[in-house]
Amino acid sequence: MAYSDKVIEHAENPRNVGTLNKDDDSVGTGLVGAPACGDVMRLQIKVGENGVIEDAKFKTFGCGSAIASSSLATEWIKGKSIDEAEAIKNSDIVAELNLPPVKIHCSVLAEDAIKSAIADYRAKQAAKKAVTEGAK
Amino acid sequence: MALSFPIFMDYHSTTPVDPRVLEAMLPYFTQKFGNAASRNHAYGWVAEEAVDHARERIAKLVGAQSEKEIVFTSGATESNNLALKGVAEFYKDKGNHIITTVLEHKAVLDTCKRLEAEGFRVTYLPVAKDGRVDPDDVKKAITDQTILVSVMFANNEIGTVQPLAEIGKITREKGVLLHTDAVQGLGKVPFDAQAMNVDLASITAHKMYGPKGVGALFVRRSKPRVRLAAQMDGGGHERGNRSGTLNVPGIVGFGKAAQMMSEEGEADSAKILALRERLHKKITGALDEVHLNGSVRDRLPGNLNLSFSFVEGEAMMMAIKDVAVSSGSACTSASLEPSYVLRALGVGDELAHSSIRFGLGRFNTEEEVDFVANLVIDKVQKLRDMSPLYEMFKEGIDLNSVQWTAH
Numbered sequence: 001m002a003y004s005d006k007v008i009e010h011a012e013n014p015r016n017v018g019t020l021n022k023d024d025d026s027v028g029t030g031l032v033g034a035p036a037c038g039d040v041m042r043l044q045i046k047v048g049e050n051g052v053i054e055d056a057k058f059k060t061f062g063c064g065s066a067i068a069s070s071s072l073a074t075e076w077i078k079g080k081s082i083d084e085a086e087a088i089k090n091s092d093i094v095a096e097l098n099l100p101p102v103k104i105h106c107s108v109l110a111e112d113a114i115k116s117a118i119a120d121y122r123a124k125q126a127a128k129k130a131v132t133e134g135a136k
Numbered sequence: 137m138a139l140s141f142p143i144f145m146d147y148h149s150t151t152p153v154d155p156r157v158l159e160a161m162l163p164y165f166t167q168k169f170g171n172a173a174s175r176n177h178a179y180g181w182v183a184e185e186a187v188d189h190a191r192e193r194i195a196k197l198v199g200a201q202s203e204k205e206i207v208f209t210s211g212a213t214e215s216n217n218l219a220l221k222g223v224a225e226f227y228k229d230k231g232n233h234i235i236t237t238v239l240e241h242k243a244v245l246d247t248c249k250r251l252e253a254e255g256f257r258v259t260y261l262p263v264a265k266d267g268r269v270d271p272d273d274v275k276k277a278i279t280d281q282t283i284l285v286s287v288m289f290a291n292n293e294i295g296t297v298q299p300l301a302e303i304g305k306i307t308r309e310k311g312v313l314l315h316t317d318a319v320q321g322l323g324k325v326p327f328d329a330q331a332m333n334v335d336l337a338s339i340t341a342h343k344m345y346g347p348k349g350v351g352a353l354f355v356r357r358s359k360p361r362v363r364l365a366a367q368m369d370g371g372g373h374e375r376g377n378r379s380g381t382l383n384v385p386g387i388v389g390f391g392k393a394a395q396m397m398s399e400e401g402e403a404d405s406a407k408i409l410a411l412r413e414r415l416h417k418k419i420t421g422a423l424d425e426v427h428l429n430g431s432v433r434d435r436l437p438g439n440l441n442l443s444f445s446f447v448e449g450e451a452m453m454m455a456i457k458d459v460a461v462s463s464g465s466a467c468t469s470a471s472l473e474p475s476y477v478l479r480a481l482g483v484g485d486e487l488a489h490s491s492i493r494f495g496l497g498r499f500n501t502e503e504e505v506d507f508v509a510n511l512v513i514d515k516v517q518k519l520r521d522m523s524p525l526y527e528m529f530k531e532g533i534d535l536n537s538v539q540w541t542a543h
Contacts, residue, residue, distance in 0.1 A: 003454070011454055017522050034540030035486035035525060038448055038465060038474070042524035059524040063450035063465070067522065112541075 003064055004098035010068035015075045018057040020044040025128055028121025030113045039066045039106065043073060043113035047121055051081050058113070065103040069093050069110035082118050143459045143504045147343075147438055147497030148292050148320060153389065154345035154498070160392040161347065164385035172382045173373060183384045190391025197394040198318075198337060198354045199328035207377045208387055211351035212319045215338035216243040218353055218378065219315045222364030223284050223336070224251050227313075231281035235259045237269050238480040239296075240288050241317055248286075257281070266431035267296030267481055275306045284313045289337075290321030293464065293477040293493055294430030295439025297325055304333030313362060319343050319351075323397030324405050324436055329354055335362050341386065345498060346393030350386030353377075408496050409437035411505050415494060416440055418509035423516055425529070429464075429483055429491060438496040443487040446526035447519040452492055455515040459508050464491035486535075 003011075022029045026047050033040040039062035046055040056074040060067050072093060077085040093099070093107035144152075164186060172187045174180025188203065195203040209215045224234065236248055238260045248258045259277045261269055269287055278285070285307050290297045300316060307314040315336040321327060322337075323344050329337055340351035355377065356362045370379025397404075420426050425445035441464075444452060449465030464475030465488070474488035483491075494508075520526040525535060 008454075011451070014522060019527065031524065032541055035489070035535060036484070036540070038485075038489040040524055040540070059522055059527060061446060061523045061525045062448050064454040066448075067451060 007068040010071040011064040014071040028117040030116025032112045041113040066106040069106045073110040148495035161385045161389040193391040193395040212340035213243040215353040219336045225365035227283040231283040233281040236286040271302040286315040289318040295436035297434040301332045308333040323401040341390035405437040422513040440494040443490045446523045
């Protein structure tokens with residue numbers, strides 16, 4: 001299969017590979033996909049007091065397009081508010097990377113990973129708030 | 137010698153034409169271009185003589201009793217179709233049952249599916265973890281309706297060599313015909329149709345340094361005499377078994393390739409086996425969680441099928457693009473399903489997705505093997521640094537205990 005230049009570029013020089021402390025309250029972690037399907041993405045965000053994503057990291061088990069989709073996703077969400085990040089659609093990723101139809105699921109997975117990380121962050125914040133209010 | 141890229145390590149898919157083969161073929165394109173079926177002039181005689189010479193060389197490699205047992209075709213897919221459909225049609229009054237294995241090439245499996253649609257019953261035998269068929273399973277599956285057993289000689293993905301001689305004893309004793317798709321193993325591991333009681337064997341030139349587009353079907357002519365219903369109607373070439381003008385240059389090249397296999401195959405295999413062992417040792421010496429798919433013992437010398445846990449096969453192939461290999465990963469197949477061969481071994485889907493098939497051959501060198509081993513080690517480490525699964529594995533998390541979101 002021929003890959004687009006952008007997929008090759010991201011797969012060979014992936015941005016933001018790494019791990020954030022998942023026990024940190026300001027970190028949201030999304031883990032999506034399944035090994036048996038050949039794709040697992042873990043995307044993490046670190047959100048500042050102002051609701052802006054200060055840092056994003058990923059690790060992906062998957063094909064070149066899956067790696068490129070998650071790499072691009074971390075690049076895009078850094079510096080965005082979580083509401084803005086949540087608005088990113090898989091079709092934006094498809095368009096940017098010129099993914100062929102058989103690789104669209106990679107972009108879907110990247111969108112799911114962003115949403116899942118944000119949901120985890122929000123759940124942590126809600127739990128923290130509940131604890132703080134409970135203490136009052 | 138300087139390395140040239142990409143390094144070819146996909147010899148199960150095809151092989152380059154050996155220069156000596158090409159040299160033998162060339163006159164038959166331009167000067168000796170006659171139709172081997174032309175009986176009335178020298179052009180035809182010359183072509184026919186060349187075809188007969190090739191037929192003898194191929195008969196010798198297969199272990200046929202007579203060169204008349206070689207029927208030329210366009211390749212192994214046609215040979216498999218002719219063997220299965222030809223036997224089924226001819227012997228349908230004797231029985232309607234065929235036995236094969238889950239590991240066969242699609243050219244056999246899909247032909248069997250077609251025959252099932254036409255009313256034949258097909259038993260697909262399972263294989264053990266090493267890919268071997270149990271001859272006892274063959275014995276148990278044979279009924280009074282069984283007309284044919286078809287078991288491949290060596291598998292194209294995992295290189296497992298089947299116990300064909302043992303199966304041949306059983307089929308002969310039971311009076312059932314035995315066909316084998318011998319494409320991958322012929323010339324590389326000992327094969328003898330006569331000694332193994334094989335009745336039909338599919339072979340092809342381009343897996344043994346001959347040209348593409350030419351193959352043959354060995355059809356036994358005595359004890360027992362195998363009959364076929366022709367699947368191609370026309371001029372009645374190949375004793376009525378396969379009509380169509382013979383591909384004379386291709387057949388000449390096939391004959392030359394077969395002769396070279398008869399003479400050099402054993403030495404070739406020893407050299408290739410040493411290269412494979414070198415590659416395997418270097419890789420497993422440097423990386424953990426690398427699994428060999430298939431049999432350690434009963435294996436094609438050039439085959440090394442490895443699963444690199446926590447790394448996906450297509451990403452791996454992209455990372456090692458300086459070497460031409462193939463993968464059992466779903467992402468590399470049109471069907472988006474991981475390899476059915478690896479699944480049949482009971483290899484989990486995750487390991488099937490992580491598999492890479494290295495196929496070594498005549499023209500690989502130690503220098504190439506060392507380069508590829510180092511490249512693989514470096515890239516697997518990089519991809520694992522990027523793999524959430526490897527991180528979880530290192531933390532001691534049992535990946536089977538995680539609730540994954542299948543998609």
